[in-house]
Amino acid sequence: MSEQLRPRILIVDDSPETLDLFKLQLEAKHEVDTAISLKTGRLLVEQNRYHIAIIDLVLPGENGLDLIQEIAQNHPYTAIIAISGQASIETAVAAMKLGASEYLVKPFRNLDIINIQVDKILQTQWLIAENRRLTAMLTRDIETDLIIGNSWAIQSLLQKVQKIAKLDTLVLITGETGVGKSVFAELIHRNSLRKHNKFVSVNCGSLTETLLESLLFGHKRGAFTDAFRDKIGYFQEANGGTLFLDEITETSLPFQVKLLKVLESGIFRMVGSDNDMRTDVRIIAATNKDIKESVTNGTFREDLYYRLNVIKLHIPPLRERKDDIKILATAFTQEICAKYKKGELKLSPGVLSILLNYEWKGNIRELRNVIEHAIILAEHKVIQPEDLPENVVGSADMDSLGSFQESGNWHKAKDEFSRRFIKQLLSECAGNLSQASKISGLTRDNLYRKCEKLGIDLHQFRKSNNEEE
Numbered sequence: 001m002s003e004q005l006r007p008r009i010l011i012v013d014d015s016p017e018t019l020d021l022f023k024l025q026l027e028a029k030h031e032v033d034t035a036i037s038l039k040t041g042r043l044l045v046e047q048n049r050y051h052i053a054i055i056d057l058v059l060p061g062e063n064g065l066d067l068i069q070e071i072a073q074n075h076p077y078t079a080i081i082a083i084s085g086q087a088s089i090e091t092a093v094a095a096m097k098l099g100a101s102e103y104l105v106k107p108f109r110n111l112d113i114i115n116i117q118v119d120k121i122l123q124t125q126w127l128i129a130e131n132r133r134l135t136a137m138l139t140r141d142i143e144t145d146l147i148i149g150n151s152w153a154i155q156s157l158l159q160k161v162q163k164i165a166k167l168d169t170l171v172l173i174t175g176e177t178g179v180g181k182s183v184f185a186e187l188i189h190r191n192s193l194r195k196h197n198k199f200v201s202v203n204c205g206s207l208t209e210t211l212l213e214s215l216l217f218g219h220k221r222g223a224f225t226d227a228f229r230d231k232i233g234y235f236q237e238a239n240g241g242t243l244f245l246d247e248i249t250e251t252s253l254p255f256q257v258k259l260l261k262v263l264e265s266g267i268f269r270m271v272g273s274d275n276d277m278r279t280d281v282r283i284i285a286a287t288n289k290d291i292k293e294s295v296t297n298g299t300f301r302e303d304l305y306y307r308l309n310v311i312k313l314h315i316p317p318l319r320e321r322k323d324d325i326k327i328l329a330t331a332f333t334q335e336i337c338a339k340y341k342k343g344e345l346k347l348s349p350g351v352l353s354i355l356l357n358y359e360w361k362g363n364i365r366e367l368r369n370v371i372e373h374a375i376i377l378a379e380h381k382v383i384q385p386e387d388l389p390e391n392v393v394g395s396a397d398m399d400s401l402g403s404f405q406e407s408g409n410w411h412k413a414k415d416e417f418s419r420r421f422i423k424q425l426l427s428e429c430a431g432n433l434s435q436a437s438k439i440s441g442l443t444r445d446n447l448y449r450k451c452e453k454l455g456i457d458l459h460q461f462r463k464s465n466n467e468e469e
Contacts, residue, residue: 006031007122008048012041012067013056013083018106022054025114038062045071050078052121055100057084057091065091065098072099079121146187147180148331151321157184157313164311165191170263172308173286175315178363181286182246184313189242194282197241200234205247209255214271217258223272235268235279248285248308249294256301263307283308318360318367325355328364332371333383342375348382348441350421358392382441385421386414393417419454422447423461431461 008031011022019034026032033048035041038059045053045067053071057064064082071078082095085106092103102117147158164171165188173181182201189199204212210224218233234243251259262268263283267276285308287294294300318325329347337345347355351374360366374387385393393414422436429435437444451458 007051007118008033009118010035010041010044010048010050010053012036012038012053012059012064014059015056018056018083021111022114025111026118030118038064038067041067042070045075045078049075052079052081052118054081054083057082057095058086065094068095068100069098079124081117081121146183146190148328149321149324150327151323153316153321154324157315160311160313161188161191164188166193168193168282170282170308170310171284171313172291172311173284173313173315174291175286175288176317176361176363177288178365179315179317180364181288181315182244184315185242185244185246185284185286188284189244189282192242192282194241198238199242199244200238201244201246202234203246205250209252212251213255213258217268218270220270220272223270227272230270233268233270235262235281236277238281239279240281242282242284245283245285247287249287249289249291249300253299253301256304260301260304260307263304318363322356325360325367326352328367329355329371332368333375336368336372336375340375342378343381345375345378346382346441348384349439350385351383351388354385354388354393380441380443380446384441386418390414415454418450419456422450422454422456426451426456426458426461429461431458433458 006029009026010033011019012035013019013022014036016036019036023032023034033044033050035044041053041055044050053067055064055067055071064084068080068082071080080095080100081102081104082092082100083104083106084091095103101121104113104117108114147154149155161184171185171188173184175181185201186199189195202212202215207215214224214231214233216233216235218231218236219227221227221229245259258268262279266278266280268279269276291300291305291309295302295305318328329352333345333347337343355367355370362369370389370392373389374383377387378384379387422440425436425440429439433444433447437447440447442450448458450456
């Protein structure tokens with residue numbers, strides 16, 4: 001299933017000129033299908049699922065109200081915009097009663113009204129879908145407050161967690177660094193029958209073999225230098241609860257033998273002790289490597305792999321579930337603003353575009369750091385591209401705005417990005433500073449000063465001398 005599905009829109013009108021007009025306005029951001037008759041429109045509706053259907057009410061020998069009624073009854077998730085060149089209160093009321101969300105009158109004095117209405121409806125649909133998702137979560141017997149994400153991949157993982165949480169089965173979590181493996185491990189614990197006991201986490205990759213063995217199994221006084229007293233290990237500390245072993249593939253083969261014994265029998269021995277001890281813990285392991293490849297290479301025991309791999313959860317990287325970027329970025333913005341008492345900041349459309357197109361090799365952890373960096377540097381209520389780290393903006397620029405290699409250094413590259421960003425904005429707003437100010441989140445005076453600094457001539461974007469001065 002694709003994570004990057006663009007909204008799909010159907011336009012039904014008997015005028016080829018109107019169809020071309022709508023398509024030209026919408027196809028940059030949406031998948032657009034057109035139909036010149038109700039018959040073709042009905043066929044497309046049956047074959048595809050549309051977010052929005054734009055339907056002309058008056059067609060030769062046909063009535064667009066019929067199709068509106070059919071879509072409203074049979075495809076309730078498709079929003080409807082009715083259009084007509086023969087406007088009347090009666091037809092508008094009839095269209096609304098049958099299920100239309102909006103009513104537009106042809107000809108359109110301002111073509112932007114098309115995009116505005118479509119964007120408004122899509123935003124409403126997103127909010128409804130989000131509310132439906134959150135309601136579904138509340139009806140599940142599972143606590144999900146640790147997880148932020150609306151993508152199909154995350155929802156599938158949450159369904160799997162719901163099934164396995166209350167069972168004492170072993171779980172192996174895989175995924176790149178920063179995707180949230182430890183968060184999912186804690187989520188499983190919180191929804192298990194062991195939730196009232198301890199959740200203990202240890203990063204096996206950051207410890208030497210000797211120290212890891214001592215931490216997990218504990219040690220007796222005098223077992224090694226600096227062992228001045230007995231110390232219990234994590235297997236004892238987590239008894240009755242959950243032990244999370246992160247980066248399990250970084251452990252040595254001798255240690256893996258001892259770990260396998262504990263998994264099979266629940267019996268272990270403290271370092272320096274002659275007596276066996278018993279523990280009752282649930283083990284959740286994780287790795288950012290291809291564990292099968294580690295088995296093939298001989299660095300990870302095959303029998304331990306099969307023992308751990310009872311239930312496997314694979315968390316895909318953030319670049320493969322871009323649906324989650326906006327909701328994660330918004331949540332981090334709120335959290336970090338509260339942390340630094342910066343008030344309520346918002347992300348500009350330009351920033352969101354950059355975030356959506358960035359590679360995110362560090363995944364969620366990197367995204368949070370980027371948002372924190374931007375909030376610390378932000379001077380306005382709306383976070384701008386210039387507030388982002390150099391590598392994030394630079395990477396996006398190479399893809400969307402061309403190479404800035406000729407700029408020579410970061411400051412010149414940032415000015416070049418700002419220049420192109422503002423020029424594109426002014427072009428879309430026909431040089432109207434007030435409108436550009438609202439869209440960008442910059443004050444009108446600040447935007448004007450930036451134009452002066454960057455050598456941008458406002459008059460070249462204005463359609464006439466009657467435009468705003």
